């Protein structure tokens with residue numbers, strides 16, 4: 001395979017982008033009247049195209065992230081296939097106009113909510129799950145009847161080449177097309193008056209995207225990141241907690257938006273929990289440093305620069321007095337960071353302030369759950385919060401007194417996979433939701449449609465405003481106070 005990483009893709013020129021955008025206008029109009037059957041047929045073609053390339057995905061992911069094939073299946077292909085299956089099964093119902101009952105002041109009218117395509121949409125993706133985060137939203141956009149320009153991250157050239165080939169095979173560019181390039185291309189695209197922008201990436205770039213979209217008052221869905229905390233108390237099943245947390249942390253080498261960022265563990269069980277984590281790393285990846293590095297089951301960091309950033313975070317924490325419980329090795333040239341456990345990380349270490357986004361897990365002991373809740377509430381609202389506890393009052397306190405995009409009780413990361421749940425952040429971790437009907441709605445305009453009925457209550461209040469009409473309106477106001 002040609003080393004695409006050595007041949008970075010040039011940013012697309014503004015005239016080409018403008019042409020692609022304009023080319024999609026007539027299709028966007030035509031798609032307004034597309035049927036559920038037509039959209040489902042497209043989703044099935046997308047599913048088949050994805051599956052036909054199964055081996056090619058493995059090769060491309062090996063080149064970009066050295067990602068194990070099982071992780072490609074589990075975290076890239078399955079989520080998109082499931083999203084497509086779910087949408088295909090429910091689309092006819094989602095598209096149906098929703099009748100709504102009249103309220104007191106609208107008695108006599110007939111009302112419904114229409115789900116109309118937003119129109120021309122832009123989907124910008126990150127590098128960490130380049131199929132899942134691009135084609136997952138594409139499923140929702142197609143289900144809702146839109147045209148789409150997809151802009152993948154510049155850091156996954158091998159996967160992007162396959163995505164572009166797949167899209168070119170299945171769609172006319174006037175309906176769906178892929179534009180490759182980096183930040184400059186994304187910014188050129190954002191100059192165009194899209195009807196909706198769906199962005200997945202960092203909070204810093206999310207702000208740029210939202211600022212650009214504001215110029216056209218374009219609606220946005222922002223799927224961002226953050227430091228998702230984990231709490232483990234002494235009532236938890238520690239073995240299960242350690243198994244799930246480490247799976248969430250080390251899959252894709254920790255480069256996962258909903259990965260557990262750091263752990264608060266109750267002091268009484270801290271030693272047992274850390275011992276279980278150490279044993280699990282040895283059992284899953286190898287006992288010696290060399291065995292772990294040789295493990296085929298650990299993905300690599302995306303670039304040398306990202307590896308250096310993470311290595312610097314580990315070294316900074318250790319130089320300030322953190323304790324190394326496992327791993328710690330990093331090699332920028334090999335884009336390798338060992339699965340690492342840290343304890344006693346001082347408050348001023350940089351790792352406490354940035355989204356870690358790599359296979360490094362700081363573990364901190366706590367004495368009072370109220371303190372942990374207070375700590376979490378001083379930070380920006382995270383994308384996910386994980387609580388391992390069988391103590392009902394603790395579950396209730398953490399659920400009601402904190403905020404995050406999603407929360408898992410005695411589980412980890414799988415909230416992402418549930419098509420019946422909204423997936424998204426809150427404030428700093430994102431705006432809007434993806435997946436299932438929530439993704440369909442993100443790419444739809446909920447249009448209010450009201451029709452008059454035979455009874456016309458409003459006609460009782462036309463001018464001139466006689467004393468009788470004033471009495472009637474006063475009676476209505478009084479009635480609304482009590483109903």
Ligand SMILES: NC(=O)c1ccc[n+]([C@@H]2O[C@H](COP(=O)([O-])OP(=O)(O)OC[C@H]3O[C@@H](n4cnc5c(N)ncnc54)[C@H](O)[C@@H]3O)[C@@H](O)[C@H]2O)c1
Nearest residue numbers: 125126127152153182183186187201202205223224225257
């Ligand atoms: N919430 C989610 O579903 C989700 C999923 C995956 C990743 N993430 C988050 O994404 C981040 C990692 O991905 P990343 O490093 O690719 O994110 P990023 O924000 O750097 O890049 C995302 C996309 O934005 C483009 N971009 C970069 N700089 C830009 C700029 N100045 N102007 C316009 N566009 C620009 C990139 O080319 C890329 O396509 C993490 O914060 C992670 O938590 C979130």
